Amino acid sequence: MESVRHYAHQEVTQDPPVTPKQETDPGQRKKKKAYVPGLLLLLPILLFIFGFFVVPMLYILYLSFIYTDSPNATNAVFSLKNYILFFTDSYYLSSLWITVKVSLYTVLVSLLLGYPVALTMAKSSPRIRGYIALLIAAPLLVSIVVRNFGWYLLLLPNGTINSILTSLGIIDSPLKLLFSEIGVVIGLSNAYLPFMILAIATSLYNIDPSLERASAILGASPLRSFFSVTLPLSLPGIISGCVLVFSMSMSAYVTPALMGGANVPMMPVVAYDQINNLLRWTFGSALSYVLLATTMIMVTVFTRGFEKSKFREVFR
Amino acid sequence: MKTTGKLRLIFTILTIIYILVPLLVVIPASFTSASYPSFPPQGFSFQWYTKLLERPEFVTALINSAKFAFMAAFFAVIFGTLGALAIAKYDIPGKAYITSLLTSPLSVPQLVLGVALLIYFTPLMLAGTGTGFLIAHIIICIPYVIRLVLTGLSGFDYNLERAAAILGASPLTIFWKVTLPLIRPAIISGGLFAFLISFDNVTVSLFMVSPDMRTLPIEIFSHMQDAYDPLVASVSSVVIFISVILIVILEKLQGVGKVFGGTH
Numbered sequence: 001m002e003s004v005r006h007y008a009h010q011e012v013t014q015d016p017p018v019t020p021k022q023e024t025d026p027g028q029r030k031k032k033k034a035y036v037p038g039l040l041l042l043l044p045i046l047l048f049i050f051g052f053f054v055v056p057m058l059y060i061l062y063l064s065f066i067y068t069d070s071p072n073a074t075n076a077v078f079s080l081k082n083y084i085l086f087f088t089d090s091y092y093l094s095s096l097w098i099t100v101k102v103s104l105y106t107v108l109v110s111l112l113l114g115y116p117v118a119l120t121m122a123k124s125s126p127r128i129r130g131y132i133a134l135l136i137a138a139p140l141l142v143s144i145v146v147r148n149f150g151w152y153l154l155l156l157p158n159g160t161i162n163s164i165l166t167s168l169g170i171i172d173s174p175l176k177l178l179f180s181e182i183g184v185v186i187g188l189s190n191a192y193l194p195f196m197i198l199a200i201a202t203s204l205y206n207i208d209p210s211l212e213r214a215s216a217i218l219g220a221s222p223l224r225s226f227f228s229v230t231l232p233l234s235l236p237g238i239i240s241g242c243v244l245v246f247s248m249s250m251s252a253y254v255t256p257a258l259m260g261g262a263n264v265p266m267m268p269v270v271a272y273d274q275i276n277n278l279l280r281w282t283f284g285s286a287l288s289y290v291l292l293a294t295t296m297i298m299v300t301v302f303t304r305g306f307e308k309s310k311f312r313e314v315f316r
Numbered sequence: 317m318k319t320t321g322k323l324r325l326i327f328t329i330l331t332i333i334y335i336l337v338p339l340l341v342v343i344p345a346s347f348t349s350a351s352y353p354s355f356p357p358q359g360f361s362f363q364w365y366t367k368l369l370e371r372p373e374f375v376t377a378l379i380n381s382a383k384f385a386f387m388a389a390f391f392a393v394i395f396g397t398l399g400a401l402a403i404a405k406y407d408i409p410g411k412a413y414i415t416s417l418l419t420s421p422l423s424v425p426q427l428v429l430g431v432a433l434l435i436y437f438t439p440l441m442l443a444g445t446g447t448g449f450l451i452a453h454i455i456i457c458i459p460y461v462i463r464l465v466l467t468g469l470s471g472f473d474y475n476l477e478r479a480a481a482i483l484g485a486s487p488l489t490i491f492w493k494v495t496l497p498l499i500r501p502a503i504i505s506g507g508l509f510a511f512l513i514s515f516d517n518v519t520v521s522l523f524m525v526s527p528d529m530r531t532l533p534i535e536i537f538s539h540m541q542d543a544y545d546p547l548v549a550s551v552s553s554v555v556i557f558i559s560v561i562l563i564v565i566l567e568k569l570q571g572v573g574k575v576f577g578g579t580h
Contacts, residue, residue, distance in 0.1 A: 134571075145536045
């Protein structure tokens with residue numbers, strides 16, 4: 001379930017971590033006990049996360065600075081060589097570029113398809129809203145491999161879409177949908193669109209409906225109200241949706257591997273190859289951190305850029 | 317306004333179909349009588365389901381998936397529920413940081429997590445073992461359990477616990493008779509969710525599996541890479557079937573949309 005995991009990205013950008021409501025009732029405040037028993041309850045999970053998540057992550061960060069020519073070489077040296085190798089080789093650089101490009105297309109497609117759906121959700125009754133949420137979120141719980149197989153059937157050269165387009169006379173020869181960037185963008189946007197919709201919908205729910213009414217009373221056309229009231233106020237949702245979809249696309253492995261193959265060597269596919277097939281662990285570790293860092297830098301630039309824009313007041 | 321509303325509704329329905337289409341295509345394709353997968357299917361037969369039963373690797377993989385998903389959910393629920401209770405109930409210093417730390421495995425790309433765990437597990441002799449696989453899956457499940465149980469606890473009325481304490485119940489009795497029953501739906505949702513996350517996982521699992529221990533999504537993934545036959549359609553339909561059952565239960569308990577942070 002490649003797609004679901006990244007829900008926590010929202011934490012960075014949108015939701016504060018889920019913490020229980022602050023108790024305002026003075027009687028309730030007493031339930032906050034000394035924290036020693038609490039720490040005991042936390043101990044197993046903290047040790048587990050620390051031992052099997054924090055330490056391994058730091059370990060490969062360290063390894064990424066170790067350079068060896070071959071997996072079994074003993075001439076390991078502490079250097080920046082893995083990173084230098086990455087940034088001086090056109091194959092790896094183009095892989096990074098493809099990853100960024102495909103991810104940006106995926107964000108764009110998800111945003112264009114997702115916004116109207118989020119708007120419909122915001123304008124519907126809670127019941128309908130619940131049904132839409134179920135229909136768009138439930139597929140996230142079915143393995144990405146299965147969803148990609150569905151696209152396989154549709155996008156093959158003699159698959160459903162090509163046969164329809166040919167029989168309608170729109171195209172003469174089959175389009176190369178599978179094993180191309182188009183195929184990967186379709187697969188990724190299909191997988192991550194629900195996150196975009198839910199992120200935007202959440203910010204739309206929070207808009208005070210009287211604002212739109214006020215703009216209508218003051219004579220704004222529905223289109224004008226949308227562009228001057230609703231859209232700017234939903235920007236936080238748009239941004240968190242874009243950040244979410246972008247970071248998920250950057251690190252997706254299954255979809256590029258199945259639907260792009262060797263034609264679309266995105267970073268995760270290249271990194272997997274380095275680690276599992278070529279056993280170049282230290283270089284693979286460096287690739288992983290290049291991927292992480294690129295995602296973080298792009299997300300920061302994007303978010304900052306928006307904060308500095310004329311919609312800044314929205315973020316207060 | 318009316319026409320834009322109608323247009324938007326049509327657009328919404330089309331987009332929902334776009335989201336669902338890969339799943340809607342797979343099930344009919346599994347009933348094909350042809351030897352290659354296609355949509356619409358050629359003819360009708362159950363042959364790819366009977367052939368599936370003749371393939372021990374898929375059956376073993378299904379059993380493995382279910383077994384490991386169950387164990388991963390079990391441990392994630394125990395660790396996660398204890399952790400969430402501690403966060404919700406006690407004044408622990410740096411609570412917000414601890415919560416972020418516990419949900420942080422979600423913010424790290426699964427590929428990177430897979431790389432890190434494989435490299436870390438190798439010298440520990442855990443790479444390619446069931447234990448290593450289980451640990452990796454518990455790590456990816458924990459954030460969901462934490463999140464769901466914390467949400468379940470957010471409306472919790474601690475007066476009930478205090479009332480039980482005043483009436484003389486021991487802390488353990490309070491936990492079993494008061495706290496646990498009240499947060500049970502959240503715990504069950506967390507467990508179901510963890511099960512599905514583990515059951516469907518590919519990316520982290522790819523680094524953790526060994527040739528003699530594979531899970532169903534991994535088996536489908538590698539089958540898709542080297543063979544292209546309707547067997548993938550029938551086994552995928554089985555996965556969809558299992559997922560749908562669990563999703564229905566989850567929806568009744570918690571609301572699937574809510575789990576992903578969408579609706580109120």
